[in-house]
Amino acid sequence: MLKKTILICAIVPLCLSATTITSLLNALEKRPENKLDMLNVQKSSLQSEMLSDKLMPTVNIFAGYEMYNSPNGMLPVAPNKLIHMIQDQSIGQPFSKQIAKEGVTFTWPLFVKSIYTLKDKADLLHLASKQKHRLNLLQRQAMVVGFVAQLRYLESLQNALESKKRSILETSKTTKLMVKEGRLPKSALFVLNSHINDIDIALNSILQNINIIKSKIETMTNIHLKRSVPLRAKHRIKRKEIFALKSMRSKLQASKKAIQAAHEAYMPSVLAKGNYSYSQADAYNNDKMVHEEFGMAGIYLSMPLFDSSKGTAIQMAKIDYMKDKMRLIEVKHSLEVKAKELDKEISLLYKSLRLAKKSVTEQKKLLKIAKVSLQQERMTQEEYLRYENALASAKANLYSIEAKLWEDKAQLAVIYGNNLKEIVR
Numbered sequence: 001m002l003k004k005t006i007l008i009c010a011i012v013p014l015c016l017s018a019t020t021i022t023s024l025l026n027a028l029e030k031r032p033e034n035k036l037d038m039l040n041v042q043k044s045s046l047q048s049e050m051l052s053d054k055l056m057p058t059v060n061i062f063a064g065y066e067m068y069n070s071p072n073g074m075l076p077v078a079p080n081k082l083i084h085m086i087q088d089q090s091i092g093q094p095f096s097k098q099i100a101k102e103g104v105t106f107t108w109p110l111f112v113k114s115i116y117t118l119k120d121k122a123d124l125l126h127l128a129s130k131q132k133h134r135l136n137l138l139q140r141q142a143m144v145v146g147f148v149a150q151l152r153y154l155e156s157l158q159n160a161l162e163s164k165k166r167s168i169l170e171t172s173k174t175t176k177l178m179v180k181e182g183r184l185p186k187s188a189l190f191v192l193n194s195h196i197n198d199i200d201i202a203l204n205s206i207l208q209n210i211n212i213i214k215s216k217i218e219t220m221t222n223i224h225l226k227r228s229v230p231l232r233a234k235h236r237i238k239r240k241e242i243f244a245l246k247s248m249r250s251k252l253q254a255s256k257k258a259i260q261a262a263h264e265a266y267m268p269s270v271l272a273k274g275n276y277s278y279s280q281a282d283a284y285n286n287d288k289m290v291h292e293e294f295g296m297a298g299i300y301l302s303m304p305l306f307d308s309s310k311g312t313a314i315q316m317a318k319i320d321y322m323k324d325k326m327r328l329i330e331v332k333h334s335l336e337v338k339a340k341e342l343d344k345e346i347s348l349l350y351k352s353l354r355l356a357k358k359s360v361t362e363q364k365k366l367l368k369i370a371k372v373s374l375q376q377e378r379m380t381q382e383e384y385l386r387y388e389n390a391l392a393s394a395k396a397n398l399y400s401i402e403a404k405l406w407e408d409k410a411q412l413a414v415i416y417g418n419n420l421k422e423i424v425r
Helices: 002-016 021-028 032-053 079-087 113-180 187-221 244-264 308-375 381-415
Strands: 058-073 095-111 269-282 289-302
Touching: 021 113, 021 187, 032 113, 113 187, 113 244, 113 308, 113 381, 187 381, 244 308, 308 381
Parallel strands: none
Antiparallel strands: 058 095, 095 269, 269 289
16 A cells, blocks of 8 residues: 555656656746747836936035135125125135135936937837737747647658558568568568668658757757647637737837927927036135025026027937837738738648548558458559558658648737637647
8 A cells, every 4th residue: 555655656656757848838938938038028118117207307516625726706796795804804705726616416307308209119119019029929939839730740751650660561571581481582571671761761761850959848848858849729720910020019109209209309298307506615815715605496487599409319210110100011022921821731731631541541451451452462562662652651641731720820819919828728
C-alpha cells in the first residue's frame, strides 16, 4: 500500500506539469519579449504624465554670493526713500560690492492650449502602444501554434516512414524465404534493402528538421519539448474588426492631434511668475550690516507674432499624418485580402482533408492486396513498392494539410484579434 502511495505521489506532479499548447502559450507572457512590450506601454503612459507635469507649478530655492567692482543695489529703492537715506548717512544704504542672497522662485503655466492637445495625443499613443503589445503577443502565439503544427507534421511523417520501413522489413522476411527456395533472385533483397536505406536517410533528415523546430519553440517559450503537444479546436474564430488596424488608427488620430497642437502654438499662453529674495551685505556708505527682503508675483500673457519654425512644424505634422494615413490604407487593404484568402483556403483545406483521409484508407487497403499478390507471385517487387510509396505519400499529404490548416487558423485568429488560448487547447 505504501509503495502504491509513493508511486501515485511521484506520478501526479508529472501529470500536472505535463506540457500542453496552453502552457506553451502562457509561457509567452513571461518571456523578455513580452516584458519589453509591457515596458514600452508603461513608458508611453509616462509621456502623458510628463505633459501634465508641464501644467504644474515649478518651485526652486536658491542661494548665492555676488561680487561687483562697484556698489550694486540689493533691491529697487523708491526715490523718496533714497533721498531720506542720503540725507542721513547713519542709515545703511542697500548698496554693496559683496551681496549674499537666498530665496525662492516659481513659475506656473496657467493656460497653454497646445499642451492639452499634446496630452490627448500622448493618451492616443499610449492606447496604440497597448494595442500593439497585444498584437505582438497574438503574433507570437500564432508562431508557436505554427511551429507545433509543423512539429506534429514532421513526427507524423516520421511515424509514416517508420511504418513503411516495418512493412518492407516484414516483406523482406518473406522474400528471404522465396530467395532461399529459389523462387526469387538475390537481387530482390538488394532492391528492398535499397529502399530501407532510402527511408533511413529520409528519417535522418526529418530528425534534423524536428530538432530545428524544437529549438525554435524553446527559444520562444523557454520550454524544451520531447515531443509535440496535441492541437484541438476549442472555439471557432470570431470574425470582427481587423485587430492590427486598431493601433494604426490610434496613431493616425494622434498624428491629427499633432497638427492641431502645431497650429495652437500660435495661440496666446498665460503664465504666472514670482520670486522672493533675502539679501545681506555691508552697506557701502557706512559698512553697517544691511538686511533686505524683496518679492514679486505677476501674470503674463505671451503671444508669438512671428516664428517661421512654427509654420515648418505644421507642415511636418501634416506630412507625418499623411504617411500614417497611407500606411493604414495599405495595411487595411492587404489584411482584408489576406483574410479572404485564408477563409477560402481553410474551406478548401477542410475539403482536401476529407479527401486525404479517404485516400489513406484506400491506399492501406491496396497495400494489403499488393502484399498478398507479391506473396502469390502475381506482382513484381517494383509494383509492390509503388503501393508502399503511394501509402507513405498519402499519409504525408494528409499530415501536411493538417499542419497547414492550423497555420492558417492561427494567422486568421491574429488578424481578427482572437486570443489563441481561446481557440486551441
